[in-house]
Amino acid sequence: MSPPEFQRLLGEVDSTAVGIWFDVGNVVVFGYPEQWIRILGGKPIVGIHIKDFKRGPSDHFGTYDGFVPLFHGSVNWPAVMRQLVAVGFDDYLVTEVGLGSQPLPDALRELSRQLDVLMGYAKK
Secondary structure (H helix, E strand, O other): OOHHHHHHHHHHHOOOOOOEEEEHHHHOOOOOHHHHHHHHOOOOEEEEEEOEEOOOOOOOOOOOOOEEOOOOOOOOHHHHHHHHHHOOOOOOEEEOOOOOOOOHHHHHHHHHHHHHHHHHHHHO
16 A cells, blocks of 8 residues: 555565566556655666556546546646656556557557657656
């Protein structure tokens, strides 16, 4: 439920073989992904799932209704990417997004463009 609780779990397990695949979109329901990244630091984060979620009156908790295309949700992408750089994360970003109804080549070009924007945030 929170970064300190996850840190406590890691401490109890006490193994460098255990880490977290951090899902940016899923964390938005519970808090701010950039804060989780800052608190956890870079070591336990072994991968990042990239997707967006839009908070609403009920946070759509327990449903898929809140998941939206990248840059249409509540994730502060510039802050997330800057924080990943700050903690020294230098590994995979795995997209977990729907491609919509457009033809596959167009959808992949748009996804590539979105990832270029994300990587641009990491350079600022």
